[in-house]
Amino acid sequence: MLRQLIQSFQKPHFSSYKRGLNDIPSLSEFMKQQVPIINNTNKGPKFFIETYGCQMNTNDSQIVQSILSNEGYSNTNDISEADIIFLNTCSIRANAEKKVFQRMSELKSQNKVLGILGCMAERLKEQLFTQGANIIVGPDSYKSLPTLLDSFQLNRDKQIDTNLSQTETYDDILPINPTDSITTYVSIMRGCNNMCSFCVVPFTRGRERSRNPESILQEIDVLTQKGVKEVTLLGQNVNSYFFQDEKIQSQHENSAGFKELYKLRYGNGLRFDQLLNEIAVRFPKTRIRFTSPHPKNFPKKVLEVIAKHPNICKNIHIPIQSGSNDILQKMRRNYTRRAIEDLCKDIRNQIPNVTLSTDVIVGFCDETEQDFEQTLSLLELIQFENAFMFAYSMREKTHAQRNFQDNVPESVKQNRLERLIELQHKIMNQKNSLEVGKKHIVLVEQLGNRPNQLRGRTDTNKTVVFENEKNIYSTGDFVEVQIISSGLKTLSGRPLNKCQINFN
Numbered sequence: 240m241l242r243q244l245i246q247s248f249q250k251p252h253f254s255s256y257k258r259g260l261n262d263i264p265s266l267s268e269f270m271k272q273q274v275p276i277i278n279n280t281n282k283g284p285k286f287f288i289e290t291y292g293c294q295m296n297t298n299d300s301q302i303v304q305s306i307l308s309n310e311g312y313s314n315t316n317d318i319s320e321a322d323i324i325f326l327n328t329c330s331i332r333a334n335a336e337k338k339v340f341q342r343m344s345e346l347k348s349q350n351k352v353l354g355i356l357g358c359m360a361e362r363l364k365e366q367l368f369t370q371g372a373n374i375i376v377g378p379d380s381y382k383s384l385p386t387l388l389d390s391f392q393l394n395r396d397k398q399i400d401t402n403l404s405q406t407e408t409y410d411d412i413l414p415i416n417p418t419d420s421i422t423t424y425v426s427i428m429r430g431c432n433n434m435c436s437f438c439v440v441p442f443t444r445g446r447e448r449s450r451n452p453e454s455i456l457q458e459i460d461v462l463t464q465k466g467v468k469e470v471t472l473l474g475q476n477v478n479s480y481f482f483q484d485e486k487i488q489s490q491h492e493n494s495a496g497f498k499e500l501y502k503l504r505y506g507n508g509l510r511f512d513q514l515l516n517e518i519a520v521r522f523p524k525t526r527i528r529f530t531s532p533h534p535k536n537f538p539k540k541v542l543e544v545i546a547k548h549p550n551i552c553k554n555i556h557i558p559i560q561s562g563s564n565d566i567l568q569k570m571r572r573n574y575t576r577r578a579i580e581d582l583c584k585d586i587r588n589q590i591p592n593v594t595l596s597t598d599v600i601v602g603f604c605d606e607t608e609q610d611f612e613q614t615l616s617l618l619e620l621i622q623f624e625n626a627f628m629f630a631y632s633m634r635e636k637t638h639a640q641r642n643f644q645d646n647v648p649e650s651v652k653q654n655r656l657e658r659l660i661e662l663q664h665k666i667m668n669q670k671n672s673l674e675v676g677k678k679h680i681v682l683v684e685q686l687g688n689r690p691n692q693l694r695g696r697t698d699t700n701k702t703v704v705f706e707n708e709k710n711i712y713s714t715g716d717f718v719e720v721q722i723i724s725s726g727l728k729t730l731s732g733r734p735l736n737k738c739q740i741n742f743n
Contacts, residue, residue: 283311283312283313284311284312284313284322284323284388285312285313285314285315285320285321285322285323286307286312286313286314286315286321286322286323286324286325287314287315287316287317287318287320287321287323287324287325288300288303288304288314288325288327288356289318289324289325289326289327289342290327291326291327291328291329291335291338291339291357292327292328292329292331292335292357292358293329293331293531294424294471294473294530295424295426295429295473295474295475296327296328296329296357296358297424298414298424298425298426298473299327299356299357299378299381300325300327300356301414301415301416301424302381302409302412302414303325303327303356303381303384304414304415305412305413305414305415306381306382306384306385306412307384307385308415310385312385312388314415321351322351322352323351323352323353323354323388324346324349324351324352324353324354325353325354325355325356326339326342326343326353326354326355326356326357327356327357328355328356328357328358328359328360329357329358329359330357330358330359330361330362330439330443330634331358331438331439331440331634332629332632332634333632333634334632336359339355339359340370343355343367343370343371343372344370344371346371347371352373352374352388352391353371353372353373353374354372354373354374354375354376354384355367355372355374355375355376356376356377356378356381357377357378357443358378358439358440358443358444360375360376360377360378360401361377361378361401361403361442361443361444362439362442362443362635362636364399364401365399368397368399372397373391373397373398374387374388374391374397374398374399375397375398375399375400375401376399376400376401377400377401377402377403377443378429378443378444378445379402379403379404379407379429379445380400380401380402380404381409382407382409382412383400387399387400403444403445403446404445404448405445405446405448406448407429407448408426408428408429408448408449408450408451409426409450410450410451410454410455411454413458413461414458416462416465416467418465419466419714420462420465420466420467421466421467421468421469421682421683421684421685421714421715422467422468422469422470422471422682422684423462423467423469423470423471424470424471424472424473425455425458425459425462425470425471425472425473426450426472426473426474427449427450427455427472427473427474427477427480427514428447428448428449428450428474428475428476428477428479428480429444429445429447429448429450429474429475430444430445430446430447430448430475430476431444431446431447431475431476432446432447432476432479432500432501433476433500433501433533433571434500434501434571434638435560435570435571435572435638436569436570436571436637436638436639436642436643437560437570437600437603437631437633437634437637437639438634438637439634439635439636439637440475442636442637444475447475447476447479449474449480449481449482450482451482452482452509452514452517455472455514455518456517456518456521459518459521459522459525460521460522463522463524463525466715467525468524468525468526468682468715468717469525469526469527469528469682470518470522470525470526470527470528471527471528471529471530472515472518472527472528472529472530473529473530474529474531475531476531476532476533476536477511477529477530477531477532478511478529478532478533478536478537478541479511479533479536480509480510480511480514481508481509481510481511482508482509482514483506483507483508484507484508484509485506485507485508486507487507487508487509487513488507489507489508489509489510489513491505491510492538492539492540493535493536493538494534494535494536494537494538494578494582495538495578495581495582495585496574496575496577496578496581496582497534497535497573497574497578497582498535498573498574499535499573500571500573511536511541512538512540512541512543512544515527515529515541515544515545515551516544516547516548519544519547519548519550519551520548522550523550523740524550524739524740525550525740526550526551526552526682526698526740527548527550527551527552528552528554528700530556531556531558532555532556532557532558533558534557534558534559534574534578534579534582535573535574537555537557537582537586539585539589542585542586542589542590543589545590545593546589546590546591549740549741550740550741552698552699552700553590553591553592553593553594553698553699554593554594554595554596554624554698554699554700555586555590555593555594555595555596556595556596556597556598557579557582557583557586557595557596557597557623558597558598559579559597559598559599559614559617559621560572560598560599560600561599561600561603561606561610561613561614562576562579562613562614562615562616562617562618563576563606563609563610563611563613563614564576564613565605565610566603566605566606566610566614569603569604569605569639569643570600570603570639571638576613576617579617579621580617580620580621583595583621592699593699594624594625594699594700594701595621595623595624596623596624596625596626596627596700597618597621597623597625597626597627598626598627598628598629599614599618599626599627599628599629599659600629600630600631601614601628601629601630601631601652601655601656601659602630602631602647602651602652602655602656603631603639603647604631604633604639604643604644604645604646604647605643605644605646605647606631606647606655611655614659615658615659615662618659618662618663618666619662619666622666622670623663623666624667624670624699624700624701625667625700626659626663628656628659628660628663629656630649630652630653630655630656631645631647631652633645664727667727667728668725668726668727671701671725671726671727671730672725674701674722674725674730675722675723675724675725676721676722677721677722678719678720678721678722678735679697679698679699679701679703679719679720679722679732680697680698680717680718680719680720680738680740680741681695681696681697681703681705681717681718681719681720681732682695682696682715682716682717683695683712683713683714683715683716683717683718684696684714685714686714687704687705688704691706691707691708691710692704692705692706692707693705693707693712693713693714693718695718701730702728702729702730703720703722703729703730703731703732704729704730704731704732705718705720705731705732705733705734706733706734707734711734711737712734712737716737717737717738717739717740718734718735718736718737718738719734719735719736719737719738720732720733720734720735721733721735
């Protein structure tokens with residue numbers, strides 16, 4: 240390929256503008272171009288990835304790194320060394336895209352090849368060329384990156400591949416994790432069928448498809464052998480995992496009181512509870528988390544698996560979005576406030592000491608003050624340990640954009656968001672104060688902010704810091720810690736001893 244040929248010369252260059260096939264220069268002309276792309280190193284062209292958004296994007300960036308490294312490219316953590324800069328992007332809210340546009344503007348002066356990956360690539364497509372992008376690749380097309388890069392170097396044509404797939408799960412790609420990782424992500428499914436009226440994800444990530452379970456287990460095996468102590472299973476709708484296999488008897492079930500918008504998971508095959516159980520059994524010394532789930536996919540059998548295994552973390556995310564039945568219906572969430580109340584009650588009854596977190600959107604189309612107050616009252620009732628709270632941002636192509644008006648003034652949205660945050664912070668302070676005196680097993684993940692301080696998380700997903708005065712403990716250790724004080728987001732503790740993954 241031309242990439243290998245170029246690397247044999249001392250000062251390779253190429254231009255970043257489009258040229259016709261009949262206007263390709265000779266090699267000597269090519270060498271006179273003023274925009275550098277390829278460093279003359281034995282390790283091949285260097286690329287840098289900057290990641291925005293969710294954990295799935297973090298995992299996707301690791302997949303991209305693996306794909307390009309296998310083709311002779313070299314990853315760098317120093318953007319100044321890079322020949323190619325990739326921005327792996329998020330479209331969930333307008334502010335997320337605004338950050339990327341600002342970054343693209345900053346990078347124009349660097350005269351480097353700029354690739355836009357992820358959800359913005361899928362949503363905006365060719366529009367990103369006008370902002371300085373040279374290569375645009377959607378979430379299902381990362382395997383085409385080496386070919387696109389070669390084509391761009393050969394023809395100077397801007398390259399794009401944003402085809403969505405109904406089968407791609409990258410189950411044949413082993414993501415590249417940092418060598419010192421204690422915790423990491425493993426993708427088990429991609430896409431979303433829920434079509435909530437506010438959400439752009441089905442349009443940027445495509446339909447649901449689940450990864451071969453054997454490839455999931457093989458990846459976790461490799462990670463644990465490298466020293467990883469905690470794995471978070473990923474998916475846009477992670478607990479709807481379903482890998483069709485006629486040899487595996489199973490039956491689709493929803494949480495009580497919840498409905499499906501699209502019923503595409505019937506038949507035999509491996510379901511989320513079965514996969515979760517298999518992982519917990521095979522890797523008993525590894526902590527297991529999962530995100531992001533949908534409330535409708537927590538039938539009793541899933542809760543039983545979580546309660547049964549001590550290495551499955553006792554923290555469950557229940558994204559309620561709103562406490563108003565009218566707004567939930569407009570959002571096409573297919574459940575009621577009462578269903579959420581009952582589900583949270585069931586979870587706490589079946590899983591002792593479990594903690595719950597949530598997502599909430601304020602200012603959705605036609606939301607009244609009464610609707611908002613119902614959201615406040617639901618948070619008061621359920622007492623979530625954590626919440627991710629946002630003002631509504633209308634996205635193109637969504638059901639809401641086609642059918643509703645974004646008619647709640649921004650000032651009202653912000654006022655409601657501030658009131659929501661104030662309430663949730665009050666709840667978090669109260670809940671955390673109840674932890675004082677309790678003992679938790681903390682997985683040490685990193686150094687703390689102060690000398691001789693370590694930081695980690697409990698299996699209930701609470702952050703704990705403690706002093707390591709005699710340097711007895713290190714990252715990767717499970718440590719029994721007694722909580723001595725609490726704050727809004729962090730608990731302070733006194734280390735007692737090293738231990739196993741659970742108290743038993």
